[in-house]
Amino acid sequence: MGLDHSFELDRRAEQIDALAAKRKNVIASDQMVEGHYPIFADRAQGAHFWDVDGNKYLDFFLSYGTVILGHADPDVDEAVVREIRRGFATGLMKPIQTELISELLEIIPGAEMGMLLKTGSDATGAAVRLCRAFTGRDRVVRWGYNGWHDWCAQWDHGIPAVSRALVDTFTYNDLDSLRALLERHRGRIACVVMMPFMIERPAPGFLEGVRELTCEHGTLLVFDEIRSGFRLAIGGAQEHYGVTADLVTLSKAFANGYAISALTGRADVLRTLDTVHISSTYYANADAMAAALATVRKLRSGKHLERVRQLGERLQSGLRELVATYRAPMEVVGHPPMPFLDFGFGGEERDQRAKRSFYAATIREGVFLHPNHHWFVSAATTEQDIDTAVRAARSGFEALARDGWLAGERAEAV
Ligand SMILES: Cc1ncc(COP(=O)(O)O)c(C=O)c1O
Structure with missing residues (x-):
């Protein structure tokens, strides 16, 4: 089956939908393999989704990692439908809000209080504002992807220089680079906001070192666990690495795809909310809270995260064998x-061309692996699915060999 219907819908969308136009003009060309990846999804179930042309994909993108239990999880969706049928939007608090926050307080290390917001950028933006208000300092140090607001957007265009001038970043796994910033702006840095890791893992002692340095400087530490929370462990990277920040941002796997985020941490910092403006018409909506409560309870009651880890390890070990077999200049990285x-392959431009070769082959096999973003594993994935993915990757390596990217002999017959 082709992608004709996707392309036809895209031609219309790019004329009237600014995000679709941007996807086409700016993002698609360097992130996905244009012409090979589906553009419009039709439906999703478990570990799979179907595009509008009827093609079925084994999904390792999972809506940017939100879908931890698998698409259309019946327990989560039922909880949401029940809440929708009861009228989920009154603007008043519903008891489920307190219930969900107490659940978070049991799970998230260092959580003395919590608040619920909608998106990841909401949560990181709120964390920065609270830290500035609490410390009376303006400067921020950040690392990783933290969202799209002025203080952390990837591109400068459209952002006042005064706003950018207050934010610095440092080099991951290099405590000296963070120490230098904290010393240069001594007494002026409100917080360090960072993902505990992105793809590279923290070197032994690195996160502990960040914790110590921030304490020394009276700077608050915010772990952005929007990607790692409820995935690496139920209590996120804080639980896994045994390092506790002052505040933590959470979203994504929290609600199996529904839009909700949370900010948890020290009560004295969160109580600063009394003095700052952070609000949304939609914060009290209970539909996504129902999704989050059902997701978190399911994750806590079963072995889902252990299963996700084992499946991820199976995928990584299959890929490592292929990298060795094909003697490819590639490395399997990240947490399972x-x-x-x-x-x-010798620079960004060459890597992107090699990726086009590899990922055009894997998507043809019906396996959706993002060329330029973390992959994610869901608890709905099976061992057979993983083996399918490894077989698709083999086709990817074959394509690299065919297109001349792999010089030399293979390690063994394949
Ligand atoms: C670590 C991290 N922080 C913040 C965000 C921003 O979240 P959102 O896209 O929901 O605003 C993301 C989104 O990918 C993220 O991965």
């Missing part, structure tokens, strides 16, 4: 629940 394949 969110693995990735690094390409090392």
